[in-house]
Amino acid sequence: MVIKCSLFVATILDGFIARKCGALDWLPGSDGVTESENHGYTDFFASIDSLVKGRNTCDLMHTFGEWLYPGKKVLVLSSRFPKIPIRLAEEAKGTSMPPMEVVRQLEASGSAHAYVDGGKTIQSFLQAGLIQDVMITRVPVLIGEGIPLFGSSGRDIRLRHLSTGVLENGLVQSKYQVENAA
């Protein structure tokens, strides 16, 4: 693989990435205006040329109003073939291909760095050994129950710690490299 696939996720201390209903209201900047300017996201976003998102996460993004990924290739994953709203037909393509095929297609189209996002999508890419970099930002709150970041992969996935920084509001941001990626 030449293409790099990265995670850039905010989780709370229990390890959830969203409430059960999908809400992100505990996330600083969850109004969608300030989030993209903070927490190293701007630099990360500039480094990627494509996004692979789960359908649920993508649905949620629509609710933020403006399209958040100008100039990026966006693939929306779903086990059923996902319907992309007509107004986004130019910006995003739907696919039901398995993760390895998605990565091969992105690579064939010249993509060098993909941002993988959404609970189930992250899990399936981790299980397939397709994630190289993991950036986790920990929000200092416990919500008790929600959508977990990582699911069962059938094997231990070891990561190498690269760096950790403390941001405003007590956010702790750590960068890891997956040691046993494909």
Added chain:
Amino acid sequence: MVIKCSLFVATILDGFIARKCGALDWLPGSDGVTESENHGYTDFFASIDSLVKGRNTCDLMHTFGEWLYPGKKVLVLSSRFPKIPIRLAEEAKGTSMPPMEVVRQLEASGSAHAYVDGGKTIQSFLQAGLIQDVMITRVPVLIGEGIPLFGSSGRDIRLRHLSTGVLENGLVQSKYQVENAA
């Protein structure tokens, strides 16, 4: 409350504190020899005068061989009245009291700082608003499934970040204060 109750836990990135079977084999120093000398545990252990442990965690500790808590009051919690092995009758007492009663009893006996440990015990103390300090050490591995650190508390629990340090082996250790403790 005058007594302080603290957590000192190692979790992996998914948020689990042990495999489903209770095993801690992913934990550096899980042979029970070096663990107590590392990661700030020695200083933390010196600062406490009592331990409240769940029965499962306590059972696991027995398998390490030597008694790990010399000179400390130890309460073993269980919904059924826990049986303490005869050889530990001096070191540990069993109780099925609810968390608030446990804390009142410890305080009445002169305890100033209790170390609360074990998955269900941690959850019940958090739910009761009885935890003030939380030290979390993140081990850079994903095991996919296991015993979760925190469970549903029915409310968001906000924490204030106090400090974060990076230890050997890529461990990230963060200290928090519970903002809405009882």
